[in-house]
Every structure is written in structure tokens, then in C-alpha cells.
Amino acid sequence: MHRETKVLVIGTGFSGLGMAVELRRRGEHDFVVLEKASDLGGTWRDNSYPGCACDVPSHMYSFSFELNPKWSRMFAQQGEIFDYLQRVADKHRLRPHIRFNTKVSGARWDEDAKRWHVTTEQGDTYTTQALVAGVGALHIPNVPELPGIEKFTGRTFHSAQWDHDYDLTGKRVAVVGTGASAIQFVPKIADQVGSLKIFQRTPPWIMPKADREITGWEQKLFRALPFTQRLYRDFVYWTRESTALGFAVNPKIMQLAQGIALRHMKKQVPDPKLRQALKPDYTMGCKRVLISNDYYPALSRSNVDLVTDKITEVRESSVVDSSGVEHEVDAIIYGTGFHVVDSFDYLDIQGKGGVDLAKQWREKGIETYYGITVSGFPNLFFLLGPNTGLGHNSVVFMIESQIRYISQCLRLLDHHRAAELDVRVEAQQGFNSELQDKLTKGVWTQGGCQSWYLDAQGINRTVWPGFTWRYWMRTKRVRAEDYVLTAERTRP
Numbered sequence: 256m257h258r259e260t261k262v263l264v265i266g267t268g269f270s271g272l273g274m275a276v277e278l279r280r281r282g283e284h285d286f287v288v289l290e291k292a293s294d295l296g297g298t299w300r301d302n303s304y305p306g307c308a309c310d311v312p313s314h315m316y317s318f319s320f321e322l323n324p325k326w327s328r329m330f331a332q333q334g335e336i337f338d339y340l341q342r343v344a345d346k347h348r349l350r351p352h353i354r355f356n357t358k359v360s361g362a363r364w365d366e367d368a369k370r371w372h373v374t375t376e377q378g379d380t381y382t383t384q385a386l387v388a389g390v391g392a393l394h395i396p397n398v399p400e401l402p403g404i405e406k407f408t409g410r411t412f413h414s415a416q417w418d419h420d421y422d423l424t425g426k427r428v429a430v431v432g433t434g435a436s437a438i439q440f441v442p443k444i445a446d447q448v449g450s451l452k453i454f455q456r457t458p459p460w461i462m463p464k465a466d467r468e469i470t471g472w473e474q475k476l477f478r479a480l481p482f483t484q485r486l487y488r489d490f491v492y493w494t495r496e497s498t499a500l501g502f503a504v505n506p507k508i509m510q511l512a513q514g515i516a517l518r519h520m521k522k523q524v525p526d527p528k529l530r531q532a533l534k535p536d537y538t539m540g541c542k543r544v545l546i547s548n549d550y551y552p553a554l555s556r557s558n559v560d561l562v563t564d565k566i567t568e569v570r571e572s573s574v575v576d577s578s579g580v581e582h583e584v585d586a587i588i589y590g591t592g593f594h595v596v597d598s599f600d601y602l603d604i605q606g607k608g609g610v611d612l613a614k615q616w617r618e619k620g621i622e623t624y625y626g627i628t629v630s631g632f633p634n635l636f637f638l639l640g641p642n643t644g645l646g647h648n649s650v651v652f653m654i655e656s657q658i659r660y661i662s663q664c665l666r667l668l669d670h671h672r673a674a675e676l677d678v679r680v681e682a683q684q685g686f687n688s689e690l691q692d693k694l695t696k697g698v699w700t701q702g703g704c705q706s707w708y709l710d711a712q713g714i715n716r717t718v719w720p721g722f723t724w725r726y727w728m729r730t731k732r733v734r735a736e737d738y739v740l741t742a743e744r745t746r747p
Contacts, residue, residue: 257380257381257382258380261283261286261383261384262278262285262287262383262385263287263289263383264288264389265288265289265389266289266297266389266638267340268295268297268298268299268391269297269650269651269654270390270391270639270654270658271288271638272288272295272343272344273389273638273654273658274389274638275349276320276347279348279349283665286352287381288349288352288354289354289357289359289373289381290353290356290357291356291358293355294355296340298391299333299337299340301394301416302333302417302436304417304436305417305443305444306440306442307333307436307440308331308332309332310330310435311649312491312495313330313469315488315491315492315495316331317339318343318651318655319655321343321346324474324477325474326474327469328466328469329466330464356377357379358375358377359374359375360375360376360603361605362386362604362605363604364607366608369675369743371383371385371635385668386634386635388638390602391638391639392593392594394593395594396413396591396592396593397589399589401431401569401574402567402568402569403569403570406569406571407571407572408572409572409585409586410585411588412588412589414437414440414588423444423447424447425449426585427582427583427584428444428450428452428584428587429451429574429582429587430451430452430453430454431454431566431588431589432454432455432590432592433457434545435543435545435592436590438545441553441590442549442553445553445556445559450558452560453559454566454576455532457537457704459535460512460539460545462515462516462545463519464546464548495649496647496648496724498512498647499722502697502698502699502721503697503698503720503722506538506540506702509538509540509698512539513538517534520551523551523555524554526555529555529561532561532563536703537703537704538698538701538704541703542704542708543646543706562576562580562582564578564580565577572585592707593707604632604635606629606631606635607631607632607633608631610631620710620712620714621641622683622684622687623640623641624678624686624737625660625726626641627643627660628677630677630683631677632677633675634668634675634676634677636661638657638661639653639657640657641716641717642690642694642716642717642718642720643719644708644717645718652723656723656731657730660730660733663733664676664733667740672742672743673741673742674741674743675740675741676740677738678737679738679739682734682737691714691715694714694720700715
């Protein structure tokens with residue numbers, strides 16, 4: 256099948272669905288959304304492990320144009336967020352535009368026709384004026400190559416590919432990693448398994464989770480008086496936004512939060528030896544800050560052991576650590592997160608002159624303009640692209656800023672009857688110079704750790720340095736002078 260369309264969107268997570276809603280809102284109906292899976296939802300479809308929930312308050316982790324007065328908890332669980340996205344798609348009649356089970360295999364810019372040619376693994380092709388990649392960064396599981404893993408006869412799976420058919424009851428289980436996913440599913444399986452060995456490389460900073468059920472009267476208030484929910488959302492936003500001071504302005508401020516985290520640990524972990532093993536040796540914020548009220552208590556269970564020695568070998572039915580201790584296990588669960596900095600390596604996108612985007616980023620480093628456009632790749636737009644991730648607030652806020660920006664870019668193309676819009680090299684270079692200067696002063700670089708925020712050269716290609724309101728202000732209006740607009744070629 257071949258189809259021509261004005262706008263092609265990839266992905267149906269918050270990014271792709273939000274872009275589709277914006278296109279419908281501005282009266283654009285000539286667009287297609289491609290989804291690799293059989294259902295929409297992105298991260299919130301893929302991650303269905305026990306205990307999966309958001310670590311941003313529910314009322315902030317939602318679209319500003321689609322508030323949900325029926326959130327049941329302060330921090331929504333996976334199923335509730337998944338259902339929310341389903342309702343958004345239905346309300347805005349997006350499903351007719353979505354092509355499920357359609358995975359993009361490549362995209363090539365045709366300089367003569369000034370169109371993107373997009374191919375899929377199913378053999379379908381699309382020609383489009385504008386290509387919007389809403390693929391995000393947290394969708395390719397990071398599975399470590401453990402020595403000898405091919406000899407293991409038990410079950411192995413990643414938290415993002417949870418094996419719900421495998422019964423963990425009474426099993427001897429090894430968990431590799433102690434990141435955001437692991438601290439959620441470990442407490443849920445600890446009382447089910449026979450034994451649990453948690454292999455920790457670097458301890459995370461864990462803050463108490465201010466979670467509770469949202470009462471019926473609160474839900475009724477939000478439904479009856481929507482402005483009260485918006486006021487509460489604003490309160491949540493500015494409260495979280497204030498924490499950017501410690502991340503980006505002065506990392507020493509994080510010492511206050513570290514004190515709260517250490518008291519939280521002391522209260523929940525009575526064993527001083529275990530507390531010492533769980534205490535991070537880097538500044539909070541250097542790695543992702545986690546929240547939990549039940550992870551530490553789970554570690555104190557008699558059937559749970561924290562192993563801080565590195566895994567040196569995997570045998571047929573065991574895992575051996577660097578101290579030579581052999582741990583008999585029936586299953587290995589990877590709580591090792593996702594490929595983030597290198598999450599774009601798989602993209603086969605060729606721009607002007609046949610330049611390969613992934614290769615260019617590998618060789619020269621990842622550079623974009625506000626994480627949205629890339630010089631030499633006209634009419635290509637990223638949602639939640641490089642350096643637009645956050646450590647303190649809701650990425651949905653960033654996504655909405657980018658959606659509005661892309662919408663303006665599309666209007667520019669229409670207004671000038673242009674065939675292509677390409678960001679100027681000098682504009683992109685100036686933005687990245689300023690960006691990296693700010694990032695080097697932040698906790699991500701100064702905090703004394705190695706994290707998935709940084710690439711192999713130690714350069715932060717993941718997060719936005721500081722306040723999200725500044726990003727909103729700077730992307731509120733497209734500076735046409737930062738772009739080259741090329742007129743449509745006249746045809747004989």
C-alpha cells in the first residue's frame with residue numbers, strides 16, 4: 256500500500272496523540288499516525304509490571320486541554336494512565352487516523368519532490384510533507400550482556416516486557432538493577448517469591464512518596480468546578496518547578512532534600528549495615544531521583560538480599576558475583592531501564608544529501624534546535640527529543656510546548672506556500688552552545704556520578720537545564736528568521 260498525506264506522525268504515546276489532537280484542533284484532517292504495536296499508549300502500554308505507576312502527580316501528568324477529574328490517586332498507576340490515553344483518542348476521534356501494527360523502518364528526504372518517503376517493515380510506503388517523530392526515549396529496553404547468560408536455563412525478561420504467564424510464586428528470583436522500575440515491582444513480588452536477590456550497582460536516592468487516594472468529594476469538586484482542578488494543577492506545577500533550583504542553579508541546595516531522603520531511609524531501614532549499602536555517594540539529582548514508601552521495607556524481609564557485588568558469571572541455574580558467591584535462581588528480571596542517549600541509533604532517517612541522522616549524531620554528537628528540529632532535515636520534527644527530558648517536572652508540559660511549536664511551523668509552511676522549512680545551522684549551533692554551558696553547571700555534570708543522562712563523552716544529551724517555563728517561553732513563538740523557507744518548485 257502507498258499513501259500520500261500532508262503530515263505523518265510516528266507513535267501513539269502522549270507525544271503522538273497530543274500532536275494528532277492539535278492537528279484535528281486546527282482543522283487538519285490529512286494526517287496519518289503510525290503505531291508499531293496493536294494498541295496505543297506508548298510507555299504506558301508497554302510497561303505493565305506489578306506496581307507500575309507514574310512518579311509525577313496525576314493532575315500534572317496529563318494534557319492541560321484534557322484534565323481528568325476522576326484520578327483515583329495522587330500518583331496514577333499504569334492502568335489508569337493507559338485508560339486516560341484511550342479516552343483521549345476516542346474523544347478526539349483519532350482512531351481513524353491510526354495505523355496499528357505498522358513499524359517504521361526508514362525515512363528519506365526527496366530533495367526534488369521536497370517530500371519525505373517513509374517505509375514500514377510491513378512493506379507499506381508513505382509520502383508526506385511533514386514528518387513528526389513522537390517515538391520518545393523510553394521504549395528500547397536496556398538488557399545488559401551478562402557473561403554466560405546464554406547458558407541460563409531459567410526464565411529471563413525485562414520489566415518493560417513483563418512475562419505475566421510466568422508464575423513467580425515460590426521461585427528463586429534475581430533482580431538486576433535498582434532503578435525507577437525495580438523499586439516499584441520489587442515490593443510487589445517480594446512476598447510472592449521464595450527468595451529475592453537484588454543486584455545493585457549504584458544505590459539511588461529515594462524520597463518518600465506523598466501518595467494517597469483522592470477522595471470522592473475532591474473528585475466531585477473537580478467535576479463541578481473545573482477551575483479548582485486547574486488551580487490545583489498550577490500549585491503542583493510551581494511546587495515542582497521550584498525544585499529546579501537545586502538541579503540547575505545551585506546543586507548545593509540538594510543537600511536539604513538529601514537530608515529528607517536519609518531520614519526516610521533511617522526510619523524504614525533499621526539495619527545500619529544495610530543502610531550503609533543503600534546510601535548514595537553522589538549528589539541527589541545526578542541520577543534520577545526516585546520516590547517510594549515500600550521499597551526499603553521490602554529489603555528488610557527475611558527472603559530478600561541486597562547484593563552489591565558485580566555479576567561476573569551466569570550459569571545454568573545460578574548467578575555468581577565478584578566475591579565468588581553463587582546464587583541459585585530460577586528467574587532473572589532486568590530492572591535496567593532503557594536506552595536513552597543512544598535511543599535514536601536505530602532510526603534510519605536520511606536528510607539532505609543522503610546524510611544519515613543516526614550516523615551524524617554518533618560521530619558529531621546529538622544536536623537539535625530545542626529538541627524539535629535538526630538542520631539538514633527539513634520538515635522533520637521531534638517530540639520529546641534530545642535535551643527535553645526532565646528530572647523535576649512533567650514531560651507532558653514539554654510535549655505540549657513542542658506540539659504548539661510544530662503547529663506554528665506547519666502554519667509557516669502553509670502561509671508562505673513553502674515546500675520546506677529547515678533550521679539554520681548558526682541558530683542550532685548557538686542554541687546548543689548555550690544549552691551545554693548551562694548543563695555543565697548543573698547537578699547532572701557536577702554531581703559526581705555516571706548516569707544515562709550522559710553520552711560516552713560525558714555530555715548531557717537528555718535533560719533540559721532548568722525551568723520548564725523558560726522552555727515554554729522560548730518555544731511560544733517560532734522565530735521565522737531562524738529557519739530557511741524554500742518555495743514550492745513550479746512544475747512545467
